Amino acid sequence: MEKTVNQKAWFLVLPVLLLVAFSAVIPLMTVVNYSVQDTFGNNQFFWAGLDWFREMLSSDRMWNALGRQLAFSGIILAIEVPLGIFVALNMPKSGFWASLCLVLMSLPLLIPWNVVGTIWQIFGRVDIGLLGYTLHAMGISYNYTQDTLAAWITIVTMDVWHWTSLVALLAYAGLKSIPDAYYQAAKIDQASRWKVFRFIELPKMMGVLMIAILLRFMDSFMIYTEPFVVTGGGPGNATTLLSIDLVKMALGQFDLGPAAAFSIMYFLVILLISWVFYTVMTNLDRKGA
Amino acid sequence: MAKITLDNLAHSYLPNPASEDDYALKELNHDWDDGAAYALLGSSGCGKSTLLNIISGLLQPSQGRILFDGRDVTHAPTAARNIAQVFQFPVVYDTMTVRDNLAFPLRNRGRDEAYIAERVQEIARMIGMEEMLNKKARGLTADAKQKISLGRGMVRKDVNALLFDEPLTVIDPHMKWELRTQLKKLHHDFGHTMIYVTHDQTEALTFADKVVVMYDGRVVQIGTPEELFERPEHTFVGYFIGSPGMNVIPARIDGNKAYVNGSYVELSQSYRPLSGKVEIGVRPEYARLSQTDGLPVKVRRVEDVGRHKIIRAEFFGNDINIIADEGEQISADMNRVSFDAGHVNVYANDWRVQGEAA
Numbered sequence: 012m013e014k015t016v017n018q019k020a021w022f023l024v025l026p027v028l029l030l031v032a033f034s035a036v037i038p039l040m041t042v043v044n045y046s047v048q049d050t051f052g053n054n055q056f057f058w059a060g061l062d063w064f065r066e067m068l069s070s071d072r073m074w075n076a077l078g079r080q081l082a083f084s085g086i087i088l089a090i091e092v093p094l095g096i097f098v099a100l101n102m103p104k105s106g107f108w109a110s111l112c113l114v115l116m117s118l119p120l121l122i123p124w125n126v127v128g129t130i131w132q133i134f135g136r137v138d139i140g141l142l143g144y145t146l147h148a149m150g151i152s153y154n155y156t157q158d159t160l161a162a163w164i165t166i167v168t169m170d171v172w173h174w175t176s177l178v179a180l181l182a183y184a185g186l187k188s189i190p191d192a193y194y195q196a197a198k199i200d201q202a203s204r205w206k207v208f209r210f211i212e213l214p215k216m217m218g219v220l221m222i223a224i225l226l227r228f229m230d231s232f233m234i235y236t237e238p239f240v241v242t243g244g245g246p247g248n249a250t251t252l253l254s255i256d257l258v259k260m261a262l263g264q265f266d267l268g269p270a271a272a273f274s275i276m277y278f279l280v281i282l283l284i285s286w287v288f289y290t291v292m293t294n295l296d297r298k299g300a
Numbered sequence: 301m302a303k304i305t306l307d308n309l310a311h312s313y314l315p316n317p318a319s320e321d322d323y324a325l326k327e328l329n330h331d332w333d334d335g336a337a338y339a340l341l342g343s344s345g346c347g348k349s350t351l352l353n354i355i356s357g358l359l360q361p362s363q364g365r366i367l368f369d370g371r372d373v374t375h376a377p378t379a380a381r382n383i384a385q386v387f388q389f390p391v392v393y394d395t396m397t398v399r400d401n402l403a404f405p406l407r408n409r410g411r412d413e414a415y416i417a418e419r420v421q422e423i424a425r426m427i428g429m430e431e432m433l434n435k436k437a438r439g440l441t442a443d444a445k446q447k448i449s450l451g452r453g454m455v456r457k458d459v460n461a462l463l464f465d466e467p468l469t470v471i472d473p474h475m476k477w478e479l480r481t482q483l484k485k486l487h488h489d490f491g492h493t494m495i496y497v498t499h500d501q502t503e504a505l506t507f508a509d510k511v512v513v514m515y516d517g518r519v520v521q522i523g524t525p526e527e528l529f530e531r532p533e534h535t536f537v538g539y540f541i542g543s544p545g546m547n548v549i550p551a552r553i554d555g556n557k558a559y560v561n562g563s564y565v566e567l568s569q570s571y572r573p574l575s576g577k578v579e580i581g582v583r584p585e586y587a588r589l590s591q592t593d594g595l596p597v598k599v600r601r602v603e604d605v606g607r608h609k610i611i612r613a614e615f616f617g618n619d620i621n622i623i624a625d626e627g628e629q630i631s632a633d634m635n636r637v638s639f640d641a642g643h644v645n646v647y648a649n650d651w652r653v654q655g656e657a658a
Contacts, residue, residue, distance in 0.1 A: 190389070190391075192387045192388075192389060192391050193391050195353075195358050195385070195387065195391075196385075196387060196391040196449070196452075198357075198358060198377075198378040198379065199356065199358075199378055199383065199384060199385045199405075199453075200404050200405040200408055200452065201378075201379045201405065201408040201409055202404070202408055203408070206408070210393040210395060210396065210404075211393065214393075214394045214395045215394075
């Protein structure tokens with residue numbers, strides 16, 4: 012069949028194009044604009060070329076923040092994904108308890124970021140917080156405002172508390188889609204519990220797990236509010252993750268040029284990692300076919 | 301290989317079954333002889349799969365016992381029963397190769413690799429997948445996957461029984477016939493007890509030595525294909541087996557005559573007075589249309605199905621089917637039907653009544 016060619020169809024795409032332009036492309040362009048200029052105030056700008064990028068790439072500050080950020084995302088993924096799968100495997104399959112579990116597990120997902128931060132900020136305080144006070148009373152040294160390790164444990168635990176449910180719910184949805192016959196056949200074949208997981212449940216969950224990992228990676232890589240509310244990036248710079256550092260630079264020090272260069276590289280890193288991850292996963296998937 | 305005994309077996313999916321209607325499988329006593337090939341035939345939802353799952357241990361019966369060679373296995377787990385079962389829809393382990401799929405049940409039982417390799421090769425040849433052994437199972441077509449499922453079911457030699465739950469539903473028609481032949485050959489060669497669930501009578505009759513017909517959670521007849529055809533014990537069997545099924549006509553029985561609307565049909569046996577719903581059953585194969593003999597019918601239409609002709613007619617307000625030879629001429633004035641007296645069965649409340657010599 013001949014395809015109808017009608018250039019007027021482009022007009023139908025126009026509204027979306029405009030929307031995306033105003034919500035994403037134009038703001039991004041202003042950032043690009045800042046990243047290649049310098050200013051001494053008075054709204055006077057000078058061309059700076061790629062100097063800001065060079066400066067940022069050679070600054071320890073950004074590399075350190077990137078290192079902390081990668082460590083944070085890596086740790087929470089390493090905890091949340093296995094834990095989420097484990098929770099999903101042990102959830103009731105149907106009935107009242109299944110519904111109850113689903114509701115209870117969705118609760119953390121519904122709490123706004125800054126509230127989560129505040130909850131944990133207070134929870135962990137040594138003077139009035141239940142957790143901090145209890146640990147302190149037990150003689151365990153725990154103070155997230157002074158101790159780097161305690162600060163990290165707090166923000167990691169907070170993220171795990173907030174987001175493991177998401178992984179668990181997605182994994183649960185994947186598990187629910189497996190027909191009974193698979194489990195029956197596995198029984199007939201005398202497969203061990205581990206083999207059932209390895210050869211039936213895990214392959215069938217792969218699709219949703221990929222989405223879960225991607226979502227959790229991107230989200231954790233851009234995390235700002237929660238650690239900022241709890242630790243403010245401290246003690247020192249110990250929990251200054253990329254976005255916290257970026258905000259400090261852009262709004263605290265008002266270094267627009269370096270901050271803009273930083274933003275663009277930050278954006279490219281997220282894009283790159285997500286793309287690599289997605290490509291690797293889909294290739295793995297295809298190789299199986 | 302084992303003789304499987306069902307003792308007072310019944311199952312309900314409800315926790316507290318009150319009446320008989322609550323039972324998906326009504327009380328049943330039966331021996332599945334060691335090494336015989338059975339077909340479990342019945343319409344959807346009649347309890348066939350329930351019975352199969354109870355035998356394989358995937359389901360615990362509400363009451364009764366299952367014995368393998370006299371050993372009570374009612375509460376034994378599936379693994380302990382050493383049963384192979386193939387399901388209606390293909391179950392393959394997607395991430396494994398075809399070879400690993402076939403080897404899976406053997407590996408789980410700790411057989412040595414040399415034996416496994418030999419068995420896998422043998423089974424692959426049987427299901428015609430030797431060239432595909434190293435392929436991943438994921439990308440295969442539905443019928444290839446189902447062949448793998450069948451292969452996995454047959455790979456163990458020492459199983460107590462092989463159960464098939466409508467395994468050929470997703471298979472191409474010509475492959476269906478081939479696989480069924482393979483299954484029969486397998487049965488012949490190794491003498492496994494086989495139970496084959498199906499709702500397709502051709503499949504049941506060609507596969508099995510004995511056919512078990514189920515209806516509404518109950519076993520209504522167990523017999524050879526011939527017995528099911530000649531002497532259906534229940535009107536459902538008569539209706540379900542045969543194409544078209546048996547004609548069932550309300551009648552009043554008096555001695556060796558069956559009265560239909562005042563006219564009578566001769567019976568080969570004599571019957572005591574019957575109460576309840578009384579009917580006679582005649583297979584279309586044993587009814588004959590003619591100009592002169594028998595009782596009046598109104599012919600509605602004639603269907604030529606190739607091997608023979610099926611005449612759809614009205615007989616005292618009842619629908620009736622008659623089978624005539626392909627060569628036979630059917631003319632407009634053929635408006636009488638006669639029945640072969642030796643093949644008229646009498647039913648009271650749907651169950652066949654045995655008569656006495658007339």
